[in-house]
Amino acid sequence: MPIRVTVWNEFRHEKAKGEKYDLVRSIYPKGIHEAIASHLRKNKDLSVKTAWLDQPEHGMAEKVLKNIDVLVWWGHGHHQAVSDEVVTRIQKRVLEGMGFIALHSGHASKPFTRLMGTSGRLKWREVGEREILWVTKPGHPILAGINDHFSLEHEEMYGEFFDVPEPMETLLISNFAGGEVFRSGMTWERGQGKVFYFRPGHETYPTYKDKNVLRIIENAVKWCAPVEGGTVLPGFPNPKLGWVDEG
Amino acid sequence: MPIRVTVWNEFRHEKAKGEKYDLVRSIYPKGIHEAIASHLRKNKDLSVKTAWLDQPEHGMAEKVLKNIDVLVWWGHGHHQAVSDEVVTRIQKRVLEGMGFIALHSGHASKPFTRLMGTSGRLKWREVGEREILWVTKPGHPILAGINDHFSLEHEEMYGEFFDVPEPMETLLISNFAGGEVFRSGMTWERGQGKVFYFRPGHETYPTYKDKNVLRIIENAVKWCAPVEGGTVLPGFPNPKLGWVDEG
Amino acid sequence: MPIRVTVWNEFRHEKAKGEKYDLVRSIYPKGIHEAIASHLRKNKDLSVKTAWLDQPEHGMAEKVLKNIDVLVWWGHGHHQAVSDEVVTRIQKRVLEGMGFIALHSGHASKPFTRLMGTSGRLKWREVGEREILWVTKPGHPILAGINDHFSLEHEEMYGEFFDVPEPMETLLISNFAGGEVFRSGMTWERGQGKVFYFRPGHETYPTYKDKNVLRIIENAVKWCAPVEGGTVLPGFPNPKLGWVDEG
Amino acid sequence: MPIRVTVWNEFRHEKAKGEKYDLVRSIYPKGIHEAIASHLRKNKDLSVKTAWLDQPEHGMAEKVLKNIDVLVWWGHGHHQAVSDEVVTRIQKRVLEGMGFIALHSGHASKPFTRLMGTSGRLKWREVGEREILWVTKPGHPILAGINDHFSLEHEEMYGEFFDVPEPMETLLISNFAGGEVFRSGMTWERGQGKVFYFRPGHETYPTYKDKNVLRIIENAVKWCAPVEGGTVLPGFPNPKLGWVDEG
Numbered sequence: 001m002p003i004r005v006t007v008w009n010e011f012r013h014e015k016a017k018g019e020k021y022d023l024v025r026s027i028y029p030k031g032i033h034e035a036i037a038s039h040l041r042k043n044k045d046l047s048v049k050t051a052w053l054d055q056p057e058h059g060m061a062e063k064v065l066k067n068i069d070v071l072v073w074w075g076h077g078h079h080q081a082v083s084d085e086v087v088t089r090i091q092k093r094v095l096e097g098m099g100f101i102a103l104h105s106g107h108a109s110k111p112f113t114r115l116m117g118t119s120g121r122l123k124w125r126e127v128g129e130r131e132i133l134w135v136t137k138p139g140h141p142i143l144a145g146i147n148d149h150f151s152l153e154h155e156e157m158y159g160e161f162f163d164v165p166e167p168m169e170t171l172l173i174s175n176f177a178g179g180e181v182f183r184s185g186m187t188w189e190r191g192q193g194k195v196f197y198f199r200p201g202h203e204t205y206p207t208y209k210d211k212n213v214l215r216i217i218e219n220a221v222k223w224c225a226p227v228e229g230g231t232v233l234p235g236f237p238n239p240k241l242g243w244v245d246e247g
Numbered sequence: 248m249p250i251r252v253t254v255w256n257e258f259r260h261e262k263a264k265g266e267k268y269d270l271v272r273s274i275y276p277k278g279i280h281e282a283i284a285s286h287l288r289k290n291k292d293l294s295v296k297t298a299w300l301d302q303p304e305h306g307m308a309e310k311v312l313k314n315i316d317v318l319v320w321w322g323h324g325h326h327q328a329v330s331d332e333v334v335t336r337i338q339k340r341v342l343e344g345m346g347f348i349a350l351h352s353g354h355a356s357k358p359f360t361r362l363m364g365t366s367g368r369l370k371w372r373e374v375g376e377r378e379i380l381w382v383t384k385p386g387h388p389i390l391a392g393i394n395d396h397f398s399l400e401h402e403e404m405y406g407e408f409f410d411v412p413e414p415m416e417t418l419l420i421s422n423f424a425g426g427e428v429f430r431s432g433m434t435w436e437r438g439q440g441k442v443f444y445f446r447p448g449h450e451t452y453p454t455y456k457d458k459n460v461l462r463i464i465e466n467a468v469k470w471c472a473p474v475e476g477g478t479v480l481p482g483f484p485n486p487k488l489g490w491v492d493e494g
Numbered sequence: 495m496p497i498r499v500t501v502w503n504e505f506r507h508e509k510a511k512g513e514k515y516d517l518v519r520s521i522y523p524k525g526i527h528e529a530i531a532s533h534l535r536k537n538k539d540l541s542v543k544t545a546w547l548d549q550p551e552h553g554m555a556e557k558v559l560k561n562i563d564v565l566v567w568w569g570h571g572h573h574q575a576v577s578d579e580v581v582t583r584i585q586k587r588v589l590e591g592m593g594f595i596a597l598h599s600g601h602a603s604k605p606f607t608r609l610m611g612t613s614g615r616l617k618w619r620e621v622g623e624r625e626i627l628w629v630t631k632p633g634h635p636i637l638a639g640i641n642d643h644f645s646l647e648h649e650e651m652y653g654e655f656f657d658v659p660e661p662m663e664t665l666l667i668s669n670f671a672g673g674e675v676f677r678s679g680m681t682w683e684r685g686q687g688k689v690f691y692f693r694p695g696h697e698t699y700p701t702y703k704d705k706n707v708l709r710i711i712e713n714a715v716k717w718c719a720p721v722e723g724g725t726v727l728p729g730f731p732n733p734k735l736g737w738v739d740e741g
Numbered sequence: 742m743p744i745r746v747t748v749w750n751e752f753r754h755e756k757a758k759g760e761k762y763d764l765v766r767s768i769y770p771k772g773i774h775e776a777i778a779s780h781l782r783k784n785k786d787l788s789v790k791t792a793w794l795d796q797p798e799h800g801m802a803e804k805v806l807k808n809i810d811v812l813v814w815w816g817h818g819h820h821q822a823v824s825d826e827v828v829t830r831i832q833k834r835v836l837e838g839m840g841f842i843a844l845h846s847g848h849a850s851k852p853f854t855r856l857m858g859t860s861g862r863l864k865w866r867e868v869g870e871r872e873i874l875w876v877t878k879p880g881h882p883i884l885a886g887i888n889d890h891f892s893l894e895h896e897e898m899y900g901e902f903f904d905v906p907e908p909m910e911t912l913l914i915s916n917f918a919g920g921e922v923f924r925s926g927m928t929w930e931r932g933q934g935k936v937f938y939f940r941p942g943h944e945t946y947p948t949y950k951d952k953n954v955l956r957i958i959e960n961a962v963k964w965c966a967p968v969e970g971g972t973v974l975p976g977f978p979n980p981k982l983g984w985v986d987e988g
Contacts, residue, residue: 379675381653381654381655382655383656383677384655384660407628407629407630407642408628408629408631408632408642409630413631413662413663415660417660417664420654420667420677421675422669422670422673422674426626427628427669428626428667428668430630430664430667
């Protein structure tokens, strides 16, 4: 059984008017979601779909979500346009076991901050400076095939303090040419679901064409996938006194 | 400067009609909040207030909250009556540094589940069975003065799985006579604030008269209090490139 | 490529004289290691070997260890007979990525306490009482196929405080009929290697014939296995200033 | 009762011959331990002593250790000269509740790696480059009075991967001018004791005269101090079946 992954994108930058958006379009003519999804489709163990903000229910209808194993989320300028009802639905699915991967500006998205319980705030600077990402958890499945570091020539800077709960694991830390640092790869668990945050991916740079970035997303999809035969929640009634002796 | 602590209670069980509520009233004639607050008031390092659900804004007005260092929360049957606006306000204060202590059925309260990002669900049984609480983190400030275990003769049972994120520290685990276990004392950090969950305290048992229970709540208030001179969030602007060299 | 797993056993109880040891022998005529190994061999993804204390170098020669992906360790009465040199060798392999699973009284074994940095001490009682193990992390790969709890009719009691570092994840907590609790399944990471502790398995009870116990060990072997293409440590030299600009 | 803190130093660099050591001596004429201790002595809540490698038992005799609440450790070139017996003694005291603070090259010291269970290895470069330390856990007691970041003009570089277990809390991350990052402030718990690692402090730079560095060490001493009335380990016998009913 393949892992059923959906790549979600706001998909508004790519269709907006203006010089900045022309640049986004020139890099990602079919949208950021397609850049990621087309990479994932090369992996025969994955069954890949896409969804975006302006679809009905943001493409996240109850019966659609029920059949997603891992949801990859890219959002930036329109977090508030996502309905609370859909956010609650996504949170519930994560607690049941769906993996959730927040990319880049997804740090401030509603589903991510709902799962974290914090603001997701951070410092930022958009001048296209050099980012070096250092591995701080070698041997982790999400880092399979990645050397001790890799670089992105131009990226938006994100700086600490990043307001998220202490992670289960810190996988990557970035050094920015301007002097800042950032915890760029972190894992958490919520209910039966796994969550991964991965920093890179500003829309005006070709980050989702970088082989290390794509490899990490692909690894993360596999790591986040729910376990077959996992205990479904809530699946167990309140027990009566004496159940132990009754067997 | 004393630690400014507020004990919040639904304070509806104590005023309701019916045999069960007569029992609650006979144990806590002035309300659960007063049982806890009157103990805390003996500590000269604490400045203690109370608040409850049916006050305007649930006693949690913006300017009131601003002056609370640690908020102790007991809620049970009326979680949904707490307004989302007040919950958002409490969450914001925790991220700024206010300590938050959720007691017993506060596991399902809106402020606690908002901070956790999970459902807070668990198993339960109300037959007044024996609970033994075992220390799993000796030497922790919250457990100062507590032996390796203590018992409560009659309590409501709470059983695992308890749907909360993996804690920073597991301090106490309960053994129930009926065969269940429960992680009864756990800590987390959210933003600049500390969070503690403490299991015991069903309204029909005199749990908040137990010296171990009261000692743990008192210790936890001190542990959760914000640090003087802590960095206030959000307090730092997005830095411009070149700031490092400009000093 | 199958996962190369070795099940290590003291293998002295099974060969000792006396009534107690006759009992051990009657349950595990070929030794505890064979009871576990024979189960694992049914899984075609695993390549299974055994080793024991009285072999040369305890069966843990340098070139043998180099080819082990996951080491399962059962020791009880003869921890001090394991040489420090072999312990150092095992620790090094774990840091390089080998998985390590400590079973039952392995809580006090030299390799486990070396990896933990703590004493591994606990309370215990050997009267063959009932143990109920509760799942506290549903959806975890190690718990695939396990319900919300399972019971062992007769086991040695282990009680808290268990002197190990706060785990990455608490997977199972036991309730003992005598009133104690114990964190019976816990995970940690050390260097590139994963570590799992699993409580049950006293030698005088047929615990390693229980299907839940065997399933968990099998799941854990898969979870602990090193990642293909992981970063090998230490694999990177101290960098010279200027390497960033030189590419 | 004041906190009884001892600052331990190898104290060999300061007495060695050669140009490099003349430099160390010119910065720390009384030794690194005295630079730190003289700062701590200004705090009336602390009772401060020093000890060093070439004293009998390295100044860590059983009865001396018994009366230390927090041990600050600076070692660099002579880790192997510390006897295993003293290391075991220190580890035991930490498990009983003594705080332990490893400074700078103490990352590879015997007491620290014993407590961690890992190698403590890292990358390094000694060219005196600029280090910026960023706060990643605002509101933590160890960071009281520290802004969102501070800089050291000249320091030795330490780079990831730093082979330590995932910390309880990551407090500080460094950005080095040469492109590396490092987790420069981390906490762990071992038994009843707290452990803090703090990166800065190469002997050829006046780092232990920096007010932020000194403030953090002072804060950490207070955070690491054992709790009055904490449960002493091992203090509880193995319980007999039936103790629950016997009271």
